[in-house]
Amino acid sequence: MNAIDKTITADTEPEELTGAEIVVRALRDQGVTHIFGYPGGAVLPIYDAIFQQNSVEHVLVRHEQGAAHAAEGYARSTGKPGVLLVTSGPGATNAVTGLTDALMDSIPLVCFTGQVPTHLIGSDAFQECDTVGITRPCTKHNYLVRNVEDLPRIIHEAFYVATHGRPGPVVIDIPKDVQFKKAQYQGPANIEHRTYHPQTKGDPRRVEQALELIAKAKRPLFYTGGGVINAGPEASRALRDLVRLTGIPITSTLMGLGAFPASDKQWLGMCGMHGTYEANLAMNRCDLMINIGARFDDRVTGRLDAFAPHSKKIHIDIDPSSINKTVRVDVPIVGDAGIVMNDLIAGLKAKGTKLEFAALKGWWDQIGEWRARKSLSYRQADDVIKPQYAVERLYQLTRDRKTYITTEVGQHQMWAAQHFHFDEPNRWMTSGGLGTMGYGVPAAVGVQVAHPDALVIDIAGEASVQMTMQEISTAVQYRLPVKIFILNNEYMGMVRQWQQLLHGGRYSHSYSEALPDFVKLAEAYGAVGLRATKPSELDAKIKEMIAVNRPVIFDCVVDKTENCFPMIPSGAAHDEMILGDSGDQPGVSEAGRTLV
Amino acid sequence: MAEPAPKSAYFMVEEKAAVTKRTLAVIVDNEPGVLARVVGLFSGRGYNIESLTVAETDHLKHTSRITIVTSGTGDVIAQIKAQLGRLVPVHRVVDLNIDKPGIEREMALVKVAGEGDRRVEALRLSDAFRARVIDTTHTSFVFELTGAPSKIDAFVDLMKPLGLIEVSRTGVVAISRGAEAM
Numbered sequence: 190m191n192a193i194d195k196t197i198t199a200d201t202e203p204e205e206l207t208g209a210e211i212v213v214r215a216l217r218d219q220g221v222t223h224i225f226g227y228p229g230g231a232v233l234p235i236y237d238a239i240f241q242q243n244s245v246e247h248v249l250v251r252h253e254q255g256a257a258h259a260a261e262g263y264a265r266s267t268g269k270p271g272v273l274l275v276t277s278g279p280g281a282t283n284a285v286t287g288l289t290d291a292l293m294d295s296i297p298l299v300c301f302t303g304q305v306p307t308h309l310i311g312s313d314a315f316q317e318c319d320t321v322g323i324t325r326p327c328t329k330h331n332y333l334v335r336n337v338e339d340l341p342r343i344i345h346e347a348f349y350v351a352t353h354g355r356p357g358p359v360v361i362d363i364p365k366d367v368q369f370k371k372a373q374y375q376g377p378a379n380i381e382h383r384t385y386h387p388q389t390k391g392d393p394r395r396v397e398q399a400l401e402l403i404a405k406a407k408r409p410l411f412y413t414g415g416g417v418i419n420a421g422p423e424a425s426r427a428l429r430d431l432v433r434l435t436g437i438p439i440t441s442t443l444m445g446l447g448a449f450p451a452s453d454k455q456w457l458g459m460c461g462m463h464g465t466y467e468a469n470l471a472m473n474r475c476d477l478m479i480n481i482g483a484r485f486d487d488r489v490t491g492r493l494d495a496f497a498p499h500s501k502k503i504h505i506d507i508d509p510s511s512i513n514k515t516v517r518v519d520v521p522i523v524g525d526a527g528i529v530m531n532d533l534i535a536g537l538k539a540k541g542t543k544l545e546f547a548a549l550k551g552w553w554d555q556i557g558e559w560r561a562r563k564s565l566s567y568r569q570a571d572d573v574i575k576p577q578y579a580v581e582r583l584y585q586l587t588r589d590r591k592t593y594i595t596t597e598v599g600q601h602q603m604w605a606a607q608h609f610h611f612d613e614p615n616r617w618m619t620s621g622g623l624g625t626m627g628y629g630v631p632a633a634v635g636v637q638v639a640h641p642d643a644l645v646i647d648i649a650g651e652a653s654v655q656m657t658m659q660e661i662s663t664a665v666q667y668r669l670p671v672k673i674f675i676l677n678n679e680y681m682g683m684v685r686q687w688q689q690l691l692h693g694g695r696y697s698h699s700y701s702e703a704l705p706d707f708v709k710l711a712e713a714y715g716a717v718g719l720r721a722t723k724p725s726e727l728d729a730k731i732k733e734m735i736a737v738n739r740p741v742i743f744d745c746v747v748d749k750t751e752n753c754f755p756m757i758p759s760g761a762a763h764d765e766m767i768l769g770d771s772g773d774q775p776g777v778s779e780a781g782r783t784l785v
Numbered sequence: 786m787a788e789p790a791p792k793s794a795y796f797m798v799e800e801k802a803a804v805t806k807r808t809l810a811v812i813v814d815n816e817p818g819v820l821a822r823v824v825g826l827f828s829g830r831g832y833n834i835e836s837l838t839v840a841e842t843d844h845l846k847h848t849s850r851i852t853i854v855t856s857g858t859g860d861v862i863a864q865i866k867a868q869l870g871r872l873v874p875v876h877r878v879v880d881l882n883i884d885k886p887g888i889e890r891e892m893a894l895v896k897v898a899g900e901g902d903r904r905v906e907a908l909r910l911s912d913a914f915r916a917r918v919i920d921t922t923h924t925s926f927v928f929e930l931t932g933a934p935s936k937i938d939a940f941v942d943l944m945k946p947l948g949l950i951e952v953s954r955t956g957v958v959a960i961s962r963g964a965e966a967m
Binding site for chain 1: 814817818821822825829860862865867868870871873874875876
């Protein structure tokens, strides 16, 4: 080939790029605009490629776990996959908690990890670890890239796997020599996965059976989960249509909040261990349970042998392994929540099966009685801020804005779920399955990166927040005005609550000793610190927090011993719930005490 | 009187349902780590593996066939199939007891050492089992034996008093009956 021919082919044929350049180019072609990461020896070539371009913006976190949770927050608030880039060894192992969290909550992530050069793999080289071995059980899939020629295909496949079917995290481990080597780049078009083709359309015979059950039901109930949110905004719209068309009451898991508006009269509130009285009693007494994108988690079902004992069950899930995993169902429908719901709507309309509120009147009357118990009420105080009141005020003072809430894990998380009400999907980011303390701060960073002008609040506890609070520094660096709203009760509150109820009040290591002064801490980071200690000053301080266009740590000093109710003690059924002390309701009864 | 249940954050149950044995054929992409994925799934979720064999069966498509003999309650077996099915490199999972009833074979190499009557008896029994002698010295035989796992168990038991030294078994391979592919 002469020189002229060579120039011609160079223009028409795919370009030859280094592995590091392929990573950045593939990210651009996948529509990725932001990645979260932390550099190190084994990813330096990729960082060099990032330095030399402008299409992908890198957000430097302070710990790789933060990168993973930030990517999760980004993914959950946008519906797009979150991307992180970490180095080999400790970079990869630090990301493991976030990867596991994403696996449990079905969040699409693509995680690039550096690896020692191919010839050093297995030699216990500096910062070497068996990343694919370690991450195999905590990812949906993972790859070790041994040949740079495979890299473009693997990256595009990874994005496909992370976002199709039940979403989840995918790791791509790239040895440093592969990052230097050159190969022809191949774009995302024409890449078809050899094996992974999840079923999205529900079996029409099953849909038909479901329609028959819906038409016959006297006490039906929708029980929805994170699968509806993962199925995209169309699925949330379909859910609203389906629920309103049928007039059937609806409850949701922690993960599913926002898919159906909490302000709607058909909404019963969250179900499960700290769900509302009406939602859990409806779960217990329904004759038809229509599960859409939820997985019968043990925090929802309570005692399995007493779970919804008189009901037929329909289960719509994109993951066949969710069907009959813990609870046997009568009509399983494997498919995408949105597609199946649209089929159900079309079926109901075609049959003219329109369930009127009137037809379900007896059921709604019963639900009305349960609602009248006002299970989320609590005893108000003048001298001390009740944590529920703090969340309630936060909700009231932010409800007119585009507000995104993240949380840590514990009592504050449950109070947030109970007292902050969501009318839209993708506004609520919380660690459900894994229950990861430390999720909220980095997740808020990720959400704020995706939505720079929105109000992003991490409803936190003083114990959880200390697990990842170094990410405040990330927020300050990138001028991300996240609000860390700490319900500070000086205890690992949920641990303390369980110790009170289950372990004879022996508060073993659950007191938050030697707490930092959060206001000074905020100032030390270059953020804004605020503190409220009395109900009378709460509103003004919250308004001040909202008005500040900088990161804020809000130390909300609350009642130290408040418990989170209602509560289904574990090992109990849904109708054996402990209700709170609301002033007009009895507190934990003697009978209730023996249950916990 | 029954002991009170422990106070716990989790609901405790005792398994009561009957356990059955199943043979599963799993067609996978022959890529690095795929066997670790399958084995890790079993250990991670607490499933049993009684036997596992694997080899590439289509060199052009680079697909391997894994034969797994497992046991569990009906619900657990259904979960195992669903969990295997959602591993990304898995093409297909076929239950060779239910979906496509199959036949099973296993091969064993059995070393027996002894002299005199014991040696003659070992050779006589091996003939009855249609085992082949593939190595011999004046004091030993290595038998090659193929059959259902129960047949191999029986042969090994018979060899014990006759000077059984060592056994190597392949684990079960299985295929569906009839003219159709599974």
